[in-house]
Amino acid sequence: MSFRIAISGKGGTGKTTLAGLLISNLAAQGKKILAIDADPNSNLHMVLGIKVEGTIGGLLEEIKEKTNKLEKFPAGMNKVEYLNFKLSEILTEGRGFDLLTMGRPEGPGCYCFANNVLRDGIEALAEKYDCLIMDSAAGMEHFNRKVAGRLDLLILTADATERGLRTAVEIRKLISELGLQVKSIKTVLTMSNNGIIKKLLSMAEQKGLDVAVAIPEDSFIRSFDLEGRPLTDLPESSPAKAGIKELAGMICKNQG
Secondary structure (H helix, E strand, O other), rough: OOEEEEEEEEEOOHEEEEHHHHHHHHHHOOOOOEEEEOOOOOHHHHOOOOOOOHHHHHHHHHHHHHHOOOOOOHHOOHHHHHHHHHHHOOOOOOEEEEEEEOOOOOOOOOHHHHHHHHHHHHHHHHOOOOOOEEEEOOOEEEEEEHOOOOEEEEEEEEEOOOHHHHHHHHHHHHHHHHHEEEEEEEEEEEEEOOHHHHHHHHHHHHHHHHHHHHEEHHHHHHHHHHHHHOHOOOOOOOHHHHHHHHHHHHHHHHHH
C-alpha cells in the first residue's frame, strides 16, 4: 500500500516548493513517487523541471466537447471511465517520479464531477507507487471538496506570520470536522530565520500545532525562482535542502 502525503497551507507559504523538493529527495532515495499537482494554479512541474503535455482540466474540456456533439466514447466507455483511461496518457515522467497535473478547465459550466474523478483516479494509480505526494490548493478548498481521500500524512506549511499559523490551525480543524481519513498531521515552518525560530515554535505550540521541521530562508531558492531554474538543481549547500532531508528522513521512518 502506498504512503500518501498531501501538502497544504496558506498561499505563499512555499507549499509547492516544499512538495517539489520532497519529491526530488525521496525519488533520489529510490522511492517510486506519484506526484499530484492538484492546485488549479499548476506550477509544480516548473519546480521539478519538467514539461506537462496534458492536464485533467484539458481532458474535461475534451469530454465536454464530445458530450455536446453527442459523440460516442471509445469501446462504449462512459465519461468517468474514459477520463480514468486517459489519465495514464497525461502522466509526465520525471527522474524517479511521475507527475499528474489537475489543471483548470477553460470553458464555462460545472466541472464538479472532476473532484470525484481525481479521487478515484488517484486511488487506482497510487497502488503502483511507493509514495504519493499531492500539492494541494492553497487554503482549505481542496479538503472541503473531499478530493484528498485517505492520507497517511498531511503537511501544513506555515510561514513566519500569525496568518500562516492560523491558517494551519483552521485546516486542521476542518479535517476533523469533515471526518477525513488522515493518520498524522504535521506542520512545517517555512522561510524562517534563526532570530525568530524559538518564537515561532512557541507560537505553534500554543496553537496546538505539531511542528516536524523548520525550513530556513534560502537565497538560492529566491535566485532560482527569479531565473526560472528548477529547484531540483539546488546545490547541496542550500539551507532548505537540509530541512527537506530531515523531513524526508521522518517520512521514511514512519513508512517503515
